[in-house]
Amino acid sequence: MKVFLFLLFLLSTYSYAQSSGHDHKEKSQGDHHHGMHDNDHHGGMMHGGHKLDPTTLKQFFEPLPASIIDENKHAALIGLGKKLYLDPRLSINDKISCSSCHQLDNFGVDSQPTSPGHEGKRGGRNSPTTLNAALHIAQFWDGRAKNVEEQALGPILNPIEMGMPSEAAVIEKLKKIDEYKAMFAEAFKGEQDPIQYKNIGVAIGAFERTLLTPSRFDDFLKGDEKALNDTEKKGLQKFIQMGCVTCHNGVAIGGNSFKKIGMVEPYDTKDLGRYEITGLETDKKVFKVPSLRNIAKTGPYFHDGSVATLDEAIREMAEHQLGRKVGPGFVDDVKAFLGSLTGKGKE
Ligand code: HEC
Numbered sequence: 001m002k003v004f005l006f007l008l009f010l011l012s013t014y015s016y017a018q019s020s021g022h023d024h025k026e027k028s029q030g031d032h033h034h035g036m037h038d039n040d041h042h043g044g045m046m047h048g049g050h051k052l053d054p055t056t057l058k059q060f061f062e063p064l065p066a067s068i069i070d071e072n073k074h075a076a077l078i079g080l081g082k083k084l085y086l087d088p089r090l091s092i093n094d095k096i097s098c099s100s101c102h103q104l105d106n107f108g109v110d111s112q113p114t115s116p117g118h119e120g121k122r123g124g125r126n127s128p129t130t131l132n133a134a135l136h137i138a139q140f141w142d143g144r145a146k147n148v149e150e151q152a153l154g155p156i157l158n159p160i161e162m163g164m165p166s167e168a169a170v171i172e173k174l175k176k177i178d179e180y181k182a183m184f185a186e187a188f189k190g191e192q193d194p195i196q197y198k199n200i201g202v203a204i205g206a207f208e209r210t211l212l213t214p215s216r217f218d219d220f221l222k223g224d225e226k227a228l229n230d231t232e233k234k235g236l237q238k239f240i241q242m243g244c245v246t247c248h249n250g251v252a253i254g255g256n257s258f259k260k261i262g263m264v265e266p267y268d269t270k271d272l273g274r275y276e277i278t279g280l281e282t283d284k285k286v287f288k289v290p291s292l293r294n295i296a297k298t299g300p301y302f303h304d305g306s307v308a309t310l311d312e313a314i315r316e317m318a319e320h321q322l323g324r325k326v327g328p329g330f331v332d333d334v335k336a337f338l339g340s341l342t343g344k345g346k347e
């Protein structure tokens with residue numbers, strides 16, 4: 001029996017290698033049904049079988065850097081950014097701050113499918129986490145802001161988010177607050193008129209650049225083999241082998257490319273994603289591939305917040321992006337691996 005299982009394992013590794021090149025998509029498309037036995041009948045054989053050697057890991061992932069902003073040099077700017085991030089006075093009725101939808105004590109999210117703004121109205125998209133967001137190639141689900149500095153200026157004037165009527169109205173409000181006069185002057189030393197709309201973005205962005213969450217997976221990537229348990233390692237192997245890693249890779253395990261939702265099996269959504277920005281036919285239903293850091297804590301999932309659990313998100317991804325039906329063995333192991341991406345000390 002053992003020998004048979006081992007042969008089966010070798011065979012499926014081989015068949016994966018055969019189909020993992022450019023033709024992977026096409027191959028799995030007409031091949032839905034073998035997904036099940038391919039991934040769930042290995043039992044314990046998987047682990048230790050597929051190599052998680054440093055060369056393989058380096059090919060796909062990169063540990064989180066210690067920091068991406070000099071926190072000593074920019075202490076005043078970061079302090080100002082944090083204050084602005086938490087301040088509901090940036091909204092028309094003094095009730096909504098960035099942290100209402102991106103709660104710092106709740107993994108940078110509000111745990112709702114879509115978020116209520118200053119009048120309780122909701123937009124059509126789920127609030128992504130601000131944690132590690134500064135690492136992404138661009139901001140928003142459709143990438144319409146180029147970085148966190150530019151992004152931060154959007155929600156303040158967004159009529160259904162913080163609802164301020166104009167840049168001038170925001171500046172007028174802040175100029176009446178003595179504390180801000182002092183803080184902007186300190187953060188933007190040498191500038192004649194430091195309370196400017198663009199500087200709000202610079203400060204909030206600087207603060208967001210400090211929101212990195214090193215995880216056990218980073219320790220593992222840096223060579224601490226004990227940082228992940230056996231189930232998590234098995235999940236990582238499956239994540240690589242199944243092809244999740246073709247989109248979710250790099251330092252944020254995602255956040256570095258744009259891909260269509262429904263690459264293989266069409267996904268039902270009215271949101272056209274990047275198409276609304278670029279107008280390109282090929283950008284229909286294309287979204288930024290989300291980072292999977294802290295993913296166990298940032299549900300509900302997908303741009304529309306329509307998926308309540310991580311189990312379901314994993315199943316839907318396998319089906320829509322890779323054309324594979326996966327069983328509970330795959331889901332449990334991959335979920336265990338994804339749990340190792342939660343910031344240390346917050347698991
Ligand atoms: C009413 C809820 C709400 C408020 C208030 C809000 N946001 Fe957001 N935020 C969202 C939603 C929803 C999105 C996704 C919108 C989209 O992609 O079109 C988003 C996207 C983002 C992103 C992009 C993250 C990524 O992975 O692409 C960042 C960063 C961010 N917000 C920071 C902020 C900051 C800073 C503030 C305060 C100035 C703020 N948000 C205020 C709901 C909110």
Ligand code: HEC
Pocket residue numbers: 239242243244245246247248258259260261263287288289290291292295298300301302303304310313314317318321322334
């Ligand atoms: C072809 C690229 C691609 C592949 C392959 C892929 N994903 Fe995704 N993934 C995406 C995109 C794009 C989204 C955002 C979809 C949306 O919200 O419309 C996403 C979203 C997710 C989410 C939800 C993230 C969030 O913040 O809501 C999870 C979890 C996820 N993927 C896990 C996986 C797993 C596990 C696999 C392998 C079974 C996988 N993905 C394979 C591109 C991919």
